[in-house]
Amino acid sequence: MKIAIDVMGGDLGAVATISGIYRYALENDCSGIFFELFGNEKIITSRITDLGRSTAFSYGIHDTADNVVLGSEKPTHALKNSRGTSMFEAVSHVANGKSDAVISSGNTGAYMALSKMLIGTIEGIDRPAIVSVFPNLNGKTIMLDLGANTDCSSTKLIQFAFMGQAVAKVLLRLNNPRIGLLNIGTERSKGTSSLEEAYNFLEKSNNVNFIGFVEGTDITSGAVDIIVTDGFSGNVALKSMEGTLRYIVNFLKDGFRSSAFSKVGYFLCKKIFGSLTNTIDPMRNNGAPFVGLKKISIKSHGNSDGIGFATAISVAVRLARSEFIKNIEEMISKADEKDSNESKSC
């Protein structure tokens, strides 16, 4: 298996990505994996020299010199001008069938646009969805879309439900995940016409375990395994949750510093806070697949560190080892039954 890595992407560039590979190799058997590294050869070599050869992994370097896609670059600009950059070449490697998956922590819009243009989407899919995993009170929940598809027809929402099911199979190891549609109330009369149409289809489908409308509280309640929503609401939910977490952590930190008692108290509870951070830290849930492409493309957080990047590698490897793309194609053809059923009823 070959994993193409945009070494230069993200706020920390090679520091995070190379550390991430080391970390992944330390915790996993890498005997069947070859890392295709795209970036500045000097920087990559120097980083590997720094870290030493304490852990074993195989790799090849594709020197892209100082050519990178900048974080501020517009996707349309990147589409025309990014040939030769670490991101473009890494995505091309997968698109050309030379690697099995690609990972980048770089500019999300540009990476999405390049993945779409170079790899292409599965038939019936207009634009891939961004999928991520959230911790909940009993386990984990998958949510999609998180920002690629701002406005969603019922057909797109139905596709997301089926695609989410294929992701849950690999990442949550669930064969019959419970699927909910995000709405502003659980009553059937609530929401937009797209939601109503998607509800009507999913309710009748024998291919999904649809539980109905769910609300924002259910992202972390554990009442559902997959939450389907349009990219606007999904992104707002994701970022509202990040903000809340940041707010609470800051509030508690200030509090712990406020007296000798609370400093001692913090010391005694430290382990709990550590485990909270481990569980909800976006880095520990890093690696958001772009689902609906013909190959595996994984987006890692822009501010990802080595731990985060190792998690993204693990997502890429698990998807590449499974029959993920085949499953997605099958799922999409089931979702497409919507249109054929509709034609029949006309």
Add this chain to the structure above:
Amino acid sequence: MKIAIDVMGGDLGAVATISGIYRYALENDCSGIFFELFGNEKIITSRITDLGRSTAFSYGIHDTADNVVLGSEKPTHALKNSRGTSMFEAVSHVANGKSDAVISSGNTGAYMALSKMLIGTIEGIDRPAIVSVFPNLNGKTIMLDLGANTDCSSTKLIQFAFMGQAVAKVLLRLNNPRIGLLNIGTERSKGTSSLEEAYNFLEKSNNVNFIGFVEGTDITSGAVDIIVTDGFSGNVALKSMEGTLRYIVNFLKDGFRSSAFSKVGYFLCKKIFGSLTNTIDPMRNNGAPFVGLKKISIKSHGNSDGIGFATAISVAVRLARSEFIKNIEEMISKADEKDSNESKSC
């Protein structure tokens, strides 16, 4: 000043509402306030007898016997069949100019529908917006709409910005609040056409302090005082945040119970957790005005306790003491300049 109260509304009914009045009276000067209590007279009298006359407040009881709007009732049903209920009569009292504000913890959809039908909306407003206050790292943020207007044209978003400004004047005591439009990125090219149009208008307006697009993280970051969004995204954000808070609190509680060390640690930090709860507890930020009505109508959380209801009373009193409705009318006429400007440019 007269405040009409739907005593029977909410999960706890009279237990919470009457306790809320006592609590409010304990902490505030009630000499100028008369509470008009709508509900079952026997229950109200018995609850007041239980609590004693330790605190002073003036009130009158309007007996509505056992007639209530149920939590499960559809708004359309309530519109036709709720005459004689505690909610209907309380809203009517304000609509008829006999009270200055109304508060209910009852069925949100029914209360919104009755408020709209009986009180009516300010000219130019189609449907009121639900406004709430959120704590942020430096103070408080107001967000609207939280669920009444699922789909929003640019005109509505612009109205929300102006209405939010009038609310911030009273509830946050800010004369020139920073206003942001909720989007999935801060770049100008992001988002829907409604957002783009609202951006173009607000950017040029001399009547608002518009800072541009903001993201979900900014609800709690303190970078902005008012967040304007459609009711769907606002509701998703609100509930995602509630869910995250619940998740973190549950996680920490389980952790604190896990060992003798952490139990002691919790004891030493207890004050900090208490103050976190006080700050972010929805009850402490209870009382969501329906803005855009001709009179003041305040929605209290369905599961509100006495503390929460007292907060909702305080919101009602502060709005009723200010020139809130007049300010909103002025603001709406400024927002309407959008349409006249547009006509001019045609």
